[in-house]
Amino acid sequence: MGRFKYLLVLALLALCAWQIGLDPVRIWQGLPHMGALLARMANPQWDYAAQVLETLAETLSMAVAGALLGTLIGLPLAIIAARNISPHPVLCRLTRWLLAGVRTIPHVVWAALLVTVFSIGRGAGVLALSITAANIVAKLLSEYIENLEGRQLDALKGVGASWGAMVVYGVLPRIAGRVWSLLFFALEVNVRAATVLGLVGAGGIGQLLWRDLNFLRYDRLATLILILFLTVAAIDGLSWLARKLQNLELPGLVFRGYKNFRAWQWLKLALGAVVVALALGWSISLLGISWDRFVLGLKQGSSMLGRMLTPDWSYKHRMLQGLAESMYIALFATIAGSLLAVPAAFFGAYNLWRHKAWPVANKLAVNFIRTFPPVILAIMFFRGVGPGPLAGALALTIYTTGVLGKLYAEIVEAVDSRGLEAIESTGATPIQVWVYGLLPRVLPDFLAASLYRLESNVRNATIMGIVGAGGIGTWLMLNLSARYWERVGLLLLGMIVTILLVDAISGFMRRRLS
Amino acid sequence: MLELRQVNKSFPGGVQALADVSLTVKPGEFVVIVGESGAGKSTLLRTINGLVRPDSGEVLVNGHDIGSLQGKEQRKLRRGIGLIFQDFNLVERSTVLTNVLAGRLGYNPAWKTVLGSFPPEDVELARQALSRMGLGDKIFNRAADLSGGQKQRVSIARALVQQPHLILADEPVASLDPPTAHDIMAWFRKINQEEGITILVNLHDIHLASQYGDRIVGMRQGAIVYDGPAVSVNGEIFASIYGRAPVGDKFNGAL
Numbered sequence: 001m002g003r004f005k006y007l008l009v010l011a012l013l014a015l016c017a018w019q020i021g022l023d024p025v026r027i028w029q030g031l032p033h034m035g036a037l038l039a040r041m042a043n044p045q046w047d048y049a050a051q052v053l054e055t056l057a058e059t060l061s062m063a064v065a066g067a068l069l070g071t072l073i074g075l076p077l078a079i080i081a082a083r084n085i086s087p088h089p090v091l092c093r094l095t096r097w098l099l100a101g102v103r104t105i106p107h108v109v110w111a112a113l114l115v116t117v118f119s120i121g122r123g124a125g126v127l128a129l130s131i132t133a134a135n136i137v138a139k140l141l142s143e144y145i146e147n148l149e150g151r152q153l154d155a156l157k158g159v160g161a162s163w164g165a166m167v168v169y170g171v172l173p174r175i176a177g178r179v180w181s182l183l184f185f186a187l188e189v190n191v192r193a194a195t196v197l198g199l200v201g202a203g204g205i206g207q208l209l210w211r212d213l214n215f216l217r218y219d220r221l222a223t224l225i226l227i228l229f230l231t232v233a234a235i236d237g238l239s240w241l242a243r244k245l246q247n248l249e250l251p252g253l254v255f256r257g258y259k260n261f262r263a264w265q266w267l268k269l270a271l272g273a274v275v276v277a278l279a280l281g282w283s284i285s286l287l288g289i290s291w292d293r294f295v296l297g298l299k300q301g302s303s304m305l306g307r308m309l310t311p312d313w314s315y316k317h318r319m320l321q322g323l324a325e326s327m328y329i330a331l332f333a334t335i336a337g338s339l340l341a342v343p344a345a346f347f348g349a350y351n352l353w354r355h356k357a358w359p360v361a362n363k364l365a366v367n368f369i370r371t372f373p374p375v376i377l378a379i380m381f382f383r384g385v386g387p388g389p390l391a392g393a394l395a396l397t398i399y400t401t402g403v404l405g406k407l408y409a410e411i412v413e414a415v416d417s418r419g420l421e422a423i424e425s426t427g428a429t430p431i432q433v434w435v436y437g438l439l440p441r442v443l444p445d446f447l448a449a450s451l452y453r454l455e456s457n458v459r460n461a462t463i464m465g466i467v468g469a470g471g472i473g474t475w476l477m478l479n480l481s482a483r484y485w486e487r488v489g490l491l492l493l494g495m496i497v498t499i500l501l502v503d504a505i506s507g508f509m510r511r512r513l514s
Numbered sequence: 515m516l517e518l519r520q521v522n523k524s525f526p527g528g529v530q531a532l533a534d535v536s537l538t539v540k541p542g543e544f545v546v547i548v549g550e551s552g553a554g555k556s557t558l559l560r561t562i563n564g565l566v567r568p569d570s571g572e573v574l575v576n577g578h579d580i581g582s583l584q585g586k587e588q589r590k591l592r593r594g595i596g597l598i599f600q601d602f603n604l605v606e607r608s609t610v611l612t613n614v615l616a617g618r619l620g621y622n623p624a625w626k627t628v629l630g631s632f633p634p635e636d637v638e639l640a641r642q643a644l645s646r647m648g649l650g651d652k653i654f655n656r657a658a659d660l661s662g663g664q665k666q667r668v669s670i671a672r673a674l675v676q677q678p679h680l681i682l683a684d685e686p687v688a689s690l691d692p693p694t695a696h697d698i699m700a701w702f703r704k705i706n707q708e709e710g711i712t713i714l715v716n717l718h719d720i721h722l723a724s725q726y727g728d729r730i731v732g733m734r735q736g737a738i739v740y741d742g743p744a745v746s747v748n749g750e751i752f753a754s755i756y757g758r759a760p761v762g763d764k765f766n767g768a769l
């Protein structure tokens with residue numbers, strides 16, 4: 001039975017490979033072109049770089065504003081959605097449904113929809129980033145709140161505290177650090193997302209990307225991608241620093257009396273209010289959407305929604321074809337990426353190597369790969385294999401290898417090494433130790449991580465089409481720009497159903513694993 | 515005055531945590547509840563302050579059935595009951611003073627406390643409670659910086675500012691070393707004797723129980739199997755509570 005399952009997975013991989021047109025010869029022949037693209041990155045065009053940097057500033061401000069707004073919106077949503085502190089069970093359930101619904105639509109699609117509602121430009125981009133960031137923050141934070149010890153809240157319930165007092169005295173101080181790190185996590189996610197939003201007209205560097213891609217200016221693309229890469233890496237580094245900062249112990253303040261203490265509390269409250277107000281004001285000003293425009297947008301949005309809710313069923317063949325292609329891309333990337341991540345993890349796990357140079361080099365490489373947003377990677381593959389699902393699948397495979405390589409390595413590092421020493425003492429070679437001692441133990445966790453990745457890859461595969469890398473996104477973009485809302489409605493419906501279905505199946509399988 | 519009448523509570527999974535429990539505690543009593551792990555001690559205490567709703571039976575606190583009350587009425591009854599836990603349940607990031615003032619949350623309107631504002635009397639109350647517990651010099655320290663015994667004294671101070679008629683303590687010394695455990699138990703006895711606050715303490719350890727309690731209630735599988743003065747607990751009674759004989763000379767005739 002066990003063997004049979006693996007054969008099934010390999011057969012699935014082969015089917016996907018065939019469907020996306022995997023052709024080793026084509027890839028082989030494309031390699032020199034891709035090599036040339038990489039080589040070009042080594043000597044960037046400085047005059048073009050200046051232009052890129054200007055738009056980069058816009059992209060970054062979009063990402064920051066989206067992270068700030070997202071966190072500010074996500075925090076109250078998280079408290080409402082957390083089962084153990086929610087003010088009302090019905091409200092809690094409704095919020096969870098809302099969040100789950102919003103989550104099925106990828107950020108680029110949100111941006112594309114918002115662009116048509118609120119006009120082209122960064123406003124739509126900031127809104128799209130805020131929506132997805134708020135969702136991430138609300139989901140992760142509500143899970144965190146639910147994991148707080150029940151007794152910690154009981155202590156306040158026990159003194160007869162009201163709901164508001166419980167939130168302020170029992171929940172907020174306990175989640176403050178988490179909110180801080182989620183803000184930066186949202187920023188990391190947003191920076192990657194913001195680079196591609198311009199592709200659908202939502203401002204930022206993606207607009208340059210789009211132009212260079214259309215005019216086949218690979219010389220410029222090389223410069224642009226290099227700058228993007230450095231930016232994403234820099235933001236990741238900054239974010240890491242900021243999260244470290246949170247653990248910094250401030251020297252305890254000494255208060256001379258209660259008055260001093262209260263003054264300090266007021267000062268903190270006032271400072272906090274000012275910071276939040278500034279963040280909010282700046283982010284909203286960045287939207288650049290006037291109130292009248294907003295109201296008009298809502299009107300347009302509702303008529304658009306009305307048309308989307310009466311889907312054009314005659315278009316269902318294209319939808320099914322696109323969905324199938326997206327699924328092939330996602331499955332191929334997940335399976336191939338998982339297989340590639342296994343060696344990456346074993347070479348990257350600290351506890352398996354006496355000399356740490358190996359894992360350090362490996363971790364660097366894995367982090368390097370992860371830095372490229374999948375859509376950007378797909379564009380790089382265009383140079384080798386041309387636009388189409390193959391480029392999308394290869395890009396997503398590489399990205400998946402990067403993410404899973406890191407996760408798998410962390411799983412291996414969490415394994416108790418005593419069992420391994422027992423096998424090692426029988427004189428087994430390292431490879432034997434890994435295969436017989438380690439793999440069986442980490443496999444369930446590997447599989448669970450891969451299933452999570454599948455969920456995320458299905459979303460990624462649906463948006464590959466916006467740059468022409470195959471899947472349902474191709475048809476979505478076509479009909480979005482033609483404002484064919486009945487068809488957009490049908491395509492979105494298909495996407496949402498598929499994503500919910502994959503999430504449900506994956507969730508079921510993960511529960512069976514544990 | 516506390517009275518439980520035929521209280522039953524089952525949890526999903528078929529565990530009967532409380533089986534027909536009836537118990538009357540007079541004002542000013544010091545009652546220690548003992549029993550092995552899973553006997554239902556915590557559930558009993560949580561039922562008394564309404565954190566757990568019984569399936570049947572009544573829990574009368576000062577004549578009100580706390581299990582049937584809701585919202586504001588229940589909160590009003592709760593604020594007169596101090597609650598102390600094994601792992602202190604302080605907010606580590608907040609100051610000692612803020613943790614103790616939390617005991618006054620039930621007495622003040624939410625919108626004021628949300629801004630950190632408490633009436634001066636409350637602040638004075640917290641200050642006094644802390645200096646009583648020997649922590650007068652720690653009021654502005656972060657709770658995280660205290661030792662285990664100090665943290666438990668903070669949570670006793672939090673209970674004291676509730677001006678309770680009843681304190682419920684769920685294994686308050688289980689995370690402490692023996693000398694500190696005795697210290698904390700002595701504090702309970704002190705506030706029981708000096709202020710006449712009724713005290714119900716869960717303990718694992720029957721030796722500690724008979725040393726500090728006036729009255730011992732033994733629980734086994736959700737039911738009360740012994741209820742009597744601490745002095746008359748003997749080997750036989752021990753066996754009925756724990757389902758095994760006491761180990762050798764550790765359990766001597768003095769009990």
Ligand SMILES: Nc1ncnc2c1ncn2[C@@H]1O[C@H](COP(=O)(O)OP(=O)(O)OP(=O)(O)O)[C@@H](O)[C@H]1O
Nearest residue numbers: 525526529531549550551552553554555556557558
């Ligand atoms: N919220 C709950 N859900 C399900 N079962 C519970 C819950 N709370 C308690 N139980 C079960 O009820 C029984 C009594 O639990 P309780 O915590 O009251 O015991 P205890 O005497 O305090 O034990 P310990 O000494 O380990 O703290 C146990 O079998 C426990 O598993």
Ligand SMILES: [Mg+2]
Nearest residue numbers: 555556557684
């Ligand atoms: Mg207990």
